Amino acid sequence: MIQTRTLLNPFKSVPFLAAFAMTLLLALISVVFAQQASAHGYIESPKSRSYKCNQLINVNCGQVQYNPHDLEGLKGFPAAGPADGQITSAGRGTYSVLNTQTATRWDKTTLSGGQNTFSWHLTTAHATTNWKYYITKKNWDPNQPIKRSDLELFCTYNDGGAKPPMKVNHTCNVPTDRTGYHVILGTWDVFDTNNAFYQAIDVNLTNSVSALESSSTPGNIASIVQSLNNVALNTVNTNITSYYEVFHNTTV
Numbered sequence: 090m091i092q093t094r095t096l097l098n099p100f101k102s103v104p105f106l107a108a109f110a111m112t113l114l115l116a117l118i119s120v121v122f123a124q125q126a127s128a129h130g131y132i133e134s135p136k137s138r139s140y141k142c143n144q145l146i147n148v149n150c151g152q153v154q155y156n157p158h159d160l161e162g163l164k165g166f167p168a169a170g171p172a173d174g175q176i177t178s179a180g181r182g183t184y185s186v187l188n189t190q191t192a193t194r195w196d197k198t199t200l201s202g203g204q205n206t207f208s209w210h211l212t213t214a215h216a217t218t219n220w221k222y223y224i225t226k227k228n229w230d231p232n233q234p235i236k237r238s239d240l241e242l243f244c245t246y247n248d249g250g251a252k253p254p255m256k257v258n259h260t261c262n263v264p265t266d267r268t269g270y271h272v273i274l275g276t277w278d279v280f281d282t283n284n285a286f287y288q289a290i291d292v293n294l295t296n297s298v299s300a301l302e303s304s305s306t307p308g309n310i311a312s313i314v315q316s317l318n319n320v321a322l323n324t325v326n327t328n329i330t331s332y333y334e335v336f337h338n339t340t341v
């Protein structure tokens with residue numbers, strides 16, 4: 090009896106209560122962090138830098154390997170948002186390895202300029218202000234940390250606060266006036282928080298313009314018969330082994 094009453098005495102149980110409260114607090118904090126870790130989203134096509142870390146296509150990425158969807162920073166880029174040199178990590182110290190910028194550090198996805206689809210995989214469908222896509226300028230230096238002045242906007246989708254589906258697809262026209270290694274930055278501004286998500290995509294642009302420029306001019310070839318839908322090509326020299334596409338108003 091006396092022992093039971095002593096145990097229930099709150100003043101004598103202060104260490105126990107404090108330990109209990111602390112445990113509860115830690116449990117709450119871990120629940121909040123677990124929710125944050127499972128929240129948000131990443132660009133799965135073309136695979137982003139962080140998603141390639143998750144897929145072990147990019148290696149030695151640190152923690153982002155486990156959290157490709159967690160690149161959350163302040164919204165309002167480029168006026169606000171992560172500082173220059175920290176854009177590709179969303180300004181998150183935990184993921185600063187993503188800011189490493191050299192011509193060879195990251196795996197590149199081959200991409201043709203023109204119409205492309207960018208696909209986000211969301212783990213939480215936050216109400217959305219807008220989605221924007223930037224690309225490095227023609228004269229960018231792939232061996233220097235990326236600054237906002239290296240980037241130019243090429244595509245915007247405004248959602249006006251709507252809640253997106255878990256898979257979001259955007260069709261955008263990627264500039265066709267540049268080739269080789271470029272970085273595309275996708276931003277997702279959340280409507281009802283101060284935050285946004287930042288996704289870098291490393292691409293190797295192969296534009297048809299440059300492909301045509303680099304190929305030799307067809308020789309020994311002549312067209313004798315043309316109709317509205319058909320152009321007959323005759324080779325003057327039968328040794329021709331090349332394949333040619335005939336363009337009319339840029340359409341094959």
Ligand SMILES: [Cu+2]
Nearest residue numbers: 128129213215
């Ligand atoms: Cu989230």
